[in-house]
Amino acid sequence: MSQAAEAATPSRLYSGHNRISTQALTSLAKAAAAESLGVPAHDVRAEWSDDDGLLALSLVTPIKIPGLTAVIRDPERVSVFGGSIWQRAVSAKSDILTKVTELSGARLSRVDIRISGAHVTERGRVR
Structure with a gap:
């Protein structure tokens, strides 16, 4: 195989590293938790x-x-909200992880x- 053909193989085109920063992962986790639990991301x-x-993710959130x-x-x-707080937290774990x-x-x-x-x-209204 010629050098030009070898250079065009997919392994050569995609070599290198991709890294996601901790800050980006944290922002993603906060957004996923906020969406799952119905709260603003800045509160997570x-x-x-x-x-x-x-990686183990620990969240503190309302x-x-x-x-x-x-x-x-x-x-x-x-039931409109998805069940009890406990049920929703258990369900949210799986959603967030996914x-x-x-x-x-x-x-x-x-x-x-x-x-x-x-x-x-x-x-409610204050009387």
């Missing part, structure tokens, strides 16, 4: 750690909840979520 804190060569008055009037409001992995190519071992507060979506 994300930290990375090594887990036997994979979660979107319906107003308590609305839930008292209509208990089905909880989104971050698909978009970044990073290999995550786990996602840990600590709920730090609540964003109430409907507020």
Whole structure:
């Protein structure tokens, strides 16, 4: 094979390194968590750690909840949000892990979520 043909092979065209910065990964994780839990990304804190060569993601975040008055009037409001806070946090772990992995190519071992507060979506009138 000639040198020109060898240089045109796909392995030669795509050689090199691609790296995603920690800041970019953190922004991606915060956006994925915010979307999954219904809160602004700036309210989510994300930290990375090594887990036997994979990345472990720890999140501290509030979660979107319906107003308590609305839930008292209509208990089905909880199901509209995707279930209890516990159920939604468990579901969000899988969603966040999948989104971050698909978009970044990073290999995550786990996602840990600590709920730090609540964003109430409907507020009642003060009397």
